[in-house]
Amino acid sequence: MNYRNFPMVPRVIFGRGSFNQLNDIIAPKRLSINAPFIFLVDDVFKNNTWLSSRIPTSYDDRIIYISANEEPRTSQVDTLVEDIILNTKERPSGIIGIGGGTILDLAKAVSIMITNKGETKDYQGWDLVKNPAIYHVGIPTISGTGAEVSRTTVLTGPERKLGINSDYTPFDQVVLDSELTKDVPTEQWFYTGMDCYIHCIESLTGTYLNAFSQSYGDMALQLCEEIFLTDNLSRVDAQEKLMMASWHGGMSIAYSQVGVAHAMSYGLSYLLGTRHGIGNCIVFDHLEEFYPEGVKVFKAMKKKHNIVLPKGICANLSDREFDIMINISLSLEPLWENALGKNWKKIMTPKKLKELYQKM
Structure with a gap:
């Protein structure tokens, strides 16, 4: 090894x-x-x-x-x-x-x-x-x-x-x-915070997971849930804790990798210029099949903070544009392998990926 x-x-x-x-x-x-x-x-x-x-x-x-x-x-x-x-x-x-x-x-x-x-x-x-x-x-x-x-x-x-x-x-x-x-607008605060939350879910449920990644990922996930789901945190506390969640979330993927949401978000970003944080949220919202518990909690956070995600961003794309997104996304092989294992190509076919993008 x-x-x-x-x-x-x-x-x-x-x-x-x-x-x-x-x-x-x-x-x-x-x-x-x-x-x-x-x-x-x-x-x-x-x-x-x-x-x-x-x-x-x-x-x-x-x-x-x-x-x-x-x-x-x-x-x-x-x-x-x-x-x-x-x-x-x-x-x-x-x-x-x-x-x-x-x-x-x-x-x-x-x-x-x-x-x-x-x-x-x-x-x-x-x-x-x-x-x-x-x-x-x-x-x-x-x-x-x-x-x-x-x-x-x-x-x-x-x-x-x-x-x-x-x-x-x-x-x-x-x-x-x-x-x-201190002056970050609520929506931006949510989207960027969710980038951290999604890092954790993808790292903690991935095939690359190890004790090093898990120790950081667990801490970041706990902080995210506290920040985005509890009512009694002061603004200063929330700012301090999210800064540490971001640090721990970044560390959790040093020895592992992200997964489906990031791989698909890269495709959206390349073709449509969708910002990374909001792109992750748009994708993650449709990934119950891969991250059932994580998506359930994400939807609860979204509801609590009155966040409405854009819909239909892929509605008018041509087959060629879908192909560009799919190729960009599928080229990120370590992300797919972490999410779905060595045989990921049998699970995530171009057809399956297109069906997922069409929901967005």
Whole structure:
């Protein structure tokens, strides 16, 4: 048996207000006054001085505001890397991502591509990155995706939606300050939180499950059920607990894998541009056959928070469009094997997958 030796985030700071220590954390990592820190920041904070005024810039440091309205793309990473290389005197001291899963994934990808030749799309897959990334820091402002802790950065490329999965992907430093999540709108909070919940269900019911994954998955699942089903949690408690659920949920898939909902959601995202969190919810809502207990609890959470999911998003698709989605989804073989076992191709045929998509 050959066991994988996975990296973890080596340094993490947790606590409300810990964002204020960012300067103390990154200052020792500055290589020179000509080697700037590049802050990639969700553009919802552009006019939010409560956060933007606290970003500790000096010398030639830059803040680049990025819209998270679309899923991150390989071409977007290439454009950012080119812009950074052309406009800095020396290689940057580090990349700091401040935002949700989209921004964190972009920060991880940019830090890798600054030190690796070629185009980002060439690195979509498993263990294709040759050179270590530059120093990179992740600061989530919404909880659930697990992007702050995972060894992947999920990107939509010209041919597929697939992560750069590598030992060089995880952040060198993470700042978990739940106060940064205080203004997240309810629907977005729910969809991203459900990304974490679905991670847990898929990991805990998968064929790849082991004690390492289960210990993290059990904890994340317990936290999710507490956050989304109990009435007496304070807002601050809920924010702190969801931040930890996201961390544990991300850790639970380090040694296992996600499953049917994620595999199908990637197809929706690639073809229709459906955001990851809501895509997972739309798919998971129809997966009683695979996750009966998990879907039952999900529907209870949805009802409790008055969430109405979009319907009929696949209603007007052509056969060719269905084929694109099906091919993208079925190409994610480790996810299907985790969910359904070694003989998954006999269970999840293109015809069966199309029938599932047609329900959405």
